[in-house]
Amino acid sequence: MGKHYLLNLYGCSFVLLNDERFLIDLLENAASASGATVCQTIFKKFEPQGVTVLCLLSESHISIHTWPEEEKAAVDCYTCGDCNPKIGCDIIIQQLQAETHRLNYIER
């Protein structure tokens, strides 16, 4: 039922992790680069900090949850069909300038 990457990011900048506009663009670009189609994106900014963005794709979903105060984030890139969600993960790792990350792959 598809390819699911679970990506934990550490040592990212507080500012980027708390910027919902940046994160929405990042996820939508990562989805497109993976070969997926974004149907709808929703987000929530938490107080005093933290953002969640969920993109509903024609091919499953991509999500991010951030904890800026701890400089960390959790990303899921899950797609079915002919997409390559690893490409999206690589973009997110690079754009969020993570010091370290952990990537788990699950064949759904």
Next chain:
Amino acid sequence: MGKHYLLNLYGCSFVLLNDERFLIDLLENAASASGATVCQTIFKKFEPQGVTVLCLLSESHISIHTWPEEEKAAVDCYTCGDCNPKIGCDIIIQQLQAETHRLNYIER
């Protein structure tokens, strides 16, 4: 960064897997039973069949993607904090009347 259950369901009824209203209620109930708070729910019904539902939670997200024609579905129950997303998984397994399932747990 939280508890993430990846649940694959097999041998479910076509009718339930193609009923977006049923699936929205199912996920929102599963989230609440897990101790999570639903902030926003979105869904898409695909043609000729298939549904995706995404619930944005105060504590991360819960999602389902269904393939009614193959009687299968992929669920993610991911929460941070004091929630117990395993409770939500058990509700979904029971309510979707899955013949078999596979449950993976990832400590994020």
